[in-house]
Amino acid sequence: xxxxxxxxxxxxxxxxxxxxxxxxxxxxxxxxxxxxxxxxxxxxxxxxxxxxxxxxxxxxxxxxxxxxxxxxxxxxxxxxxxxxxxxxxxxxxxxxxxxxxxxxxxxxxxxxxxxxxxxxxxxxxxxxxxxxxxxxxxxxxxxxxxxxxxxxxxxxxxxxxxxxxxxxxxxxxxxxxxxxxxxxxxxxxxxxxxxxxxxxxxxxxxxxxxxxxxxxxxxxxxxxxxxxxxxxxxxxxxxxxxxxxxxxxxxxxxxxxxxxxxxxxxxxxxxxxxxxxxxxxxxxxxxxxxxxxxxxxxxxxxxxxxxxxxxxxxxxxxxxxxxxxxxxxxxxxxxxxxxxxxxxxxxxxxxxxxxxxxxxxxxxxxxxxxxxxxxxxxxxxxxxxxxxxxxxxxxxxxxxxxxxxxxxxxxxxxxxxxxxxxxxxxxxxxxxxxxxxxxxxxxxxxxxxxxxxxxxxxxxxxxxxxxxxxxxxxxxxxxxxxxxxxxxxxxxxxxxxxxxxxxxxxxxxxxxxxxxxxxxxxxxxxxxxxxxxxxxxxxxxxxxxxxxxxxxxxxxxxxxxxxxxxxxxxxxxxxxxxxxxxxxxxxxxxxxxxxxxxxxxxxxxxxxxxxxxxxxxxxxxxxxxxxxxxxxxxxxxxxxxx
Ligand code: GLC
Numbered sequence: 172x173x174x175x176x177x178x179x180x181x182x183x184x185x186x187x188x189x190x191x192x193x194x195x196x197x198x199x200x201x202x203x204x205x206x207x208x209x210x211x212x213x214x215x216x217x218x219x220x221x222x223x224x225x226x227x228x229x230x231x232x233x234x235x236x237x238x239x240x241x242x243x244x245x246x247x248x249x250x251x252x253x254x255x256x257x258x259x260x261x262x263x264x265x266x267x268x269x270x271x272x273x274x275x276x277x278x279x280x281x282x283x284x285x286x287x288x289x290x291x292x293x294x295x296x297x298x299x300x301x302x303x304x305x306x307x308x309x310x311x312x313x314x315x316x317x318x319x320x321x322x323x324x325x326x327x328x329x330x331x332x333x334x335x336x337x338x339x340x341x342x343x344x345x346x347x348x349x350x351x352x353x354x355x356x357x358x359x360x361x362x363x364x365x366x367x368x369x370x371x372x373x374x375x376x377x378x379x380x381x382x383x384x385x386x387x388x389x390x391x392x393x394x395x396x397x398x399x400x401x402x403x404x405x406x407x408x409x410x411x412x413x414x415x416x417x418x419x420x421x422x423x424x425x426x427x428x429x430x431x432x433x434x435x436x437x438x439x440x441x442x443x444x445x446x447x448x449x450x451x452x453x454x455x456x457x458x459x460x461x462x463x464x465x466x467x468x469x470x471x472x473x474x475x476x477x478x479x480x481x482x483x484x485x486x487x488x489x490x491x492x493x494x495x496x497x498x499x500x501x502x503x504x505x506x507x508x509x510x511x512x513x514x515x516x517x518x519x520x521x522x523x524x525x526x527x528x529x530x531x532x533x534x535x536x537x538x539x540x541x542x543x544x545x546x547x548x549x550x551x552x553x554x555x556x557x558x559x560x561x562x563x564x565x566x567x568x569x570x571x572x573x574x575x576x577x578x579x580x581x582x583x584x585x586x587x588x589x590x591x592x593x594x595x596x597x598x599x600x601x602x603x604x605x606x607x608x609x610x611x612x613x614x615x616x617x618x619x620x621x622x623x624x625x626x627x628x629x630x631x632x633x634x635x636x637x638x639x640x641x642x643x644x645x646x647x648x649x650x651x652x653x654x655x656x657x658x659x660x661x662x663x664x665x666x667x668x669x670x671x672x673x674x675x676x677x678x679x680x681x682x683x684x685x686x687x688x689x690x691x692x693x694x695x696x697x698x699x700x701x702x703x704x705x706x707x708x709x710x711x712x713x714x715x716x717x718x719x720x721x722x723x724x725x726x727x728x729x730x731x732x733x734x735x736x737x738x739x740x741x742x743x744x745x746x747x748x749x750x751x752x753x754x755x756x757x758x759x760x761x762x763x764x765x766x767x768x769x770x771x772x773x774x775x776x777x778x779x780x781x782x783x784x785x786x787x788x789x790x791x792x793x794x795x796x797x798x799x800x801x802x803x804x805x806x807x808x809x810x811x812x813x
Contacts, residue, residue, distance in 0.1 A: 182214055185227050192235030198246060202238050205485045212515045213481035219474035226429045230436060230482060237440030237486035245446060245489070248339065252489035259295065259344075259449070259491060259519060259658055260556045260730035263723040266295040266346075268563060269663035270311075271325050274298075274693045278326035282337045287698070289341050291666065292719040295658060296338060297346040297451065299564060301325050305355035305420060308680045311564060311690070313348070313453060314355035314421045318438045328445060335446025344448035346493065351435055352454040353421040360434075361422050365408035376414035376425050376460065378403070383462075384412045390463055396611045398683055416457050416466075426458045426475060436482045443487035450483075452476065452517065455506065456496040468502040476506075476516040493519035493558060499570065500524045500548045507555040514552045522557040524548060525655055527570050529561060529648050530626070531586070534593040534603075536763035538745035540586070542738035544575045556730035557657030561648050562626075562665060564690055566608035566618040567594070584615070591617040594626055602628030602641065604671065606685045622689040623648070624668040629707070638707060640764060642668065643803040646714045647760060650786070650805035653718040654747060654758045657730045661715065664691055667698055668711040721785050721807065727751035737777075739769045744800060748777045756785075757808040761800040768797040774808065782808045 189206055193199040217226055241249075252258060267288060271277065275284045281298065288296060300312025303320040312322070321331055335345050354361060363371035378384050384403040391402050394417055403412040404419040414423040424431050439450060455476065459469035476492070483490045494506035494517035505512070506520045528541035551557070569590050573583030592598040594605040595617070605621030624630070627648065628641035645668065653659045663669075675687035701712035722728055727749050737746040743763035749756040755778040761767055771793035774782070782791045785807040791798065800806070 181227060182210055185214075185231050186210065188228055189231045189235060192232055193238065196239060198238070202234075202485060205488060209481045209484045212477055213485070215511070216474045216476075216478035216481065220427070220471050220478070221429045221432060223429055226432070229429070229433050230478070233433060233436045233440065234482055234486045237437075237444065237482075240440075240444050241487060242444070244336070245444065245487070249487065249489045256554065257729070257731065260554075262725055262728035263292075264294050264556075264658045265292050265719050265722070266297060266558065266658050266660040267291070267293040267663065268297040268299065268560075268660050269693070270299040270564070270690060271301050273690060274663055277324070278321065278330040278334045282334050285337055285341045285343065288343060291661075291716065292723065293661070294342055295344045295346060295449070295660075297449075297660065300348045300350065301331075302347075302350075305357040308418075308420075308684075309355065310418055310421065311684075311686070313350050314353070314418065315350050316355040316357040317359070319441060331447075332445045335448075339446065345446060346449035346451055347442060347447045348453050349435075349439065349442070349450040350453045351424070352457045353415070353417060353423045356420045356422055358422075365406065367408075370430070372409065373428050374425055374431055375422050377406075377409050377411040379411050381412065384414075386462060387460070387466065390465055392465055393611070395609060396613075397609050414460070417454070423457070423460075426471075432475065432478065436479065439479060439483055439490075440486050443483060443490045448489060449491045449493055449519070451493045451495055453495050455494050455517075456498050456502075468496070468498055468505065473505055473508075473512045473516055477512055480516055491518040493517060493521070495521055497521065497523045497565075497568065497570070499572065500544065504549045504551055507551045509549075514554050518555050519558045519658065520551075520555075521563075522559050522655070522657065523570055525557070525651070526560055526562075527567065529651050530567060530594065531569075531571065531590055532745070532762040533627070533644060533648065534590055534601075535586075536765075537742045538760065538762045539579045539738050539742050540571070540575060540581065542736050542745050543578050544572060545734075545736040547575065550733050553731045557655065558660050559652045559655045559657050560660040560662065561652050562623040562662040562689065563660070564662075564686065566620050566686055568618045569616065587616065591619060594619040594621065596631070602631060602644075604628070604630035606671075606688060608685055620685045620688045622669055622671050622691070623662065623665045624711075625671040625689075629668055630670050639710075640802070642707065642710055642714070645711065646718075647762065647803045647805045649715060649718055650758070650807070651747070651760060653722050654728070654756075654805075654807055656728055656732070656734050656749060659722070663693060666712050666715045667694070667701065667708045669694070669697075717786060725756060725785060725807070725809070726753035727756040727809075739773050741767045741769050743767050744769050746774065746777070750778075754810050759798070759800060759804070759806045759808065761802065761804040764802045766799060766801050768794075768799045771796050771798055774798060778810065783810070785809050 275281045303317040304312045305314045305316045360374045399418045404415040456467040459471040460466040496506045508516045532538040532541045569587040576583040593601045594603045595607050604625040605619045608618040608620045610617045627644040632638040632641045671688045672691035676682040681687040700706045700708040703709040732751050735748045747758040757777045
């Protein structure tokens with residue numbers, strides 16, 4: 172109670188401060204109305220992490236400055252999105268992720284390729300890190316040295332704003348990465364710290380000797396055990412050990428310092444004012460450290476996100492956040508908001524578990540583990556959505572739970588090891604062509620690199636039939652991604668069945684990091700074949716285009732309702748059931764290369780009526796009381812035709 176009174180009192184003082192800062196801005200009443208709506212979220216987050224005096228005033232000033240710099244066009248966009256806050260949850264929301272240079276050389280080049288994206292039905296484009304990174308190896312741009320400048324060979328901040336306008340006109344929203352756990356050692360803050368400025372030293376986590384680092388290391392995992400062992404790096408200038416979760420040239424920020432918070436509110440609003448619609452909070456799980464833990468998913472992470480989210484909502488309400496938290500499913504849901512944070516943190520989060528379970532089911536030709544694991548993921552707030560995906564720019568880590576495995580009589584460690592063998596192609600039953608990424612000597616874990624097409628077997632397929640089987644596998648996997656609910660994120664090149672880039676190591680900075688194997692350049696000449704149904708590219712493209720078209724027509728795929736995942740009496744068949752007032756949708760998937768059948772009632776208990784399969788527009792009729800599913804069948808069963 173006492174706390175509430177303090178918050179309310181400081182809220183009204185800050186409101187007055189905001190009103191003063193807004194001055195005669197024509198939208199001042201709107202901004203103040205948004206303060207009334209979301210200010211309490213902001214204050215609650217601040218109270219949890221930044222009780223220091225004066226932080227609220229600074230945040231309010233940043234909000235007012237962000238609003239002042241917002242263009243009339245973006246203010247209109249804000250008003251539109253306030254009226255349709257579910258834009259990213261709708262069935263017509265379709266995502267695409269690409270490196271700007273690999274897709275089209277420059278930001279202006281991307282503008283010229285917008286027609287390709289529009290034809291495909293894309294409404295959301297994630298351009299991989301494009302803010303100025305450190306020179307040389309920079310973790311694919313995730314070591315940023317200047318957040319207010321675009322990588323020079325890609326263009327300028329003005330080009331970014333122009334691209335955002337072009338995309339908006341084409342009905343496409345723009346997502347950029349916000350790397351907030353760390354900066355490059357070349358960032359001005361890090362340089363100032365090295366030069367001895369105590370203000371900037373306090374932007375980082377620096378320890379004079381090994382005492383504290385050793386204490387933390389006792390419970391810290393290693394993200395890159397091969398190329399960056401340990402979590403601390405000695406720096407001569409600082410005369411200390413600096414926290415470096417990822418590479419030694421990525422310095423973790425001290426998020427307990429309110430100056431860091433304020434810097435990032437400024438950066439967020441600047442990007443928002445360039446027309447960015449969604450910020451992908453990179454490695455957000457790591458931003459808060461606590462001794463004796465793995466320093467991930469700490470409660471403060473969500474309070475900090477709540478502050479950032481509320482500030483953006485007040486100054487630039489059309490912007491949403493996407494959490495990149497590659498963590499256990501039980502931890503993951505908190506990024507979309509649990510308890511007091513429900514609906515107040517990120518709007519989107521990657522569904523890492525769905526991705527892993529798809530690959531696991533395809534390798535094992537068994538979907539029981541998927542049903543167990545996905546049924547355990549708690550529901551998410553109805554105003555949020557998953558980002559569903561099959562591949563991204565990162566490796567695949569086998570986030571498979573020992574308990575889930577035990578439930579179906581499997582050993583977790585053995586299954587993870589099987590998956591690594593399978594997808595690196597060393598298992599005798601493997602169809603895949605991937606490579607091992609980072610081997611952890613302690614746990615034996617090996618992650619996997621490779622494009623979707625190479626991992627489903629297109630590279631190894633010897634004849635036309637095997638190639639078609641591989642495409643069917645890819646389509647089944649993508650049907651799950653497009654059918655689960657939430658925004659499906661197509662990874663550049665998957666629509667053309669692009670294989671691994673075996674020459675990735677020819678670029679010196681990429682040679683040690685085989686994730687570049689699945690970050691190929693867009694082969695625009697090959698893309699020409701996309702409308703030729705007699706080619707592999709054409710068949711794949713048509714399959715993806717069909718998934719997109721059908722998805723758009725099914726209101727039941729709106730993210731506000733959850734997907735229930737059910738095992739069936741056949742281990743290879745799994746059901747995704749979506750109950751929606753517009754009509755239920757029952758998806759049936761056969762993850763094996765054999766024809767299988769299940770009793771009709773196993774589908775029928777999820778609803779009655781004629782069963783039209785929406786992807787093929789065929790009526791599915793049981794034979795002798797059983798539904799017969801061909802190899803890799805992916806059925807989206809609806810009550811009416813669409
Ligand atoms: C995220 C990125 C990954 C990067 C890491 C560190 O996980 O997806 O590519 O290495 O953050 O920034």
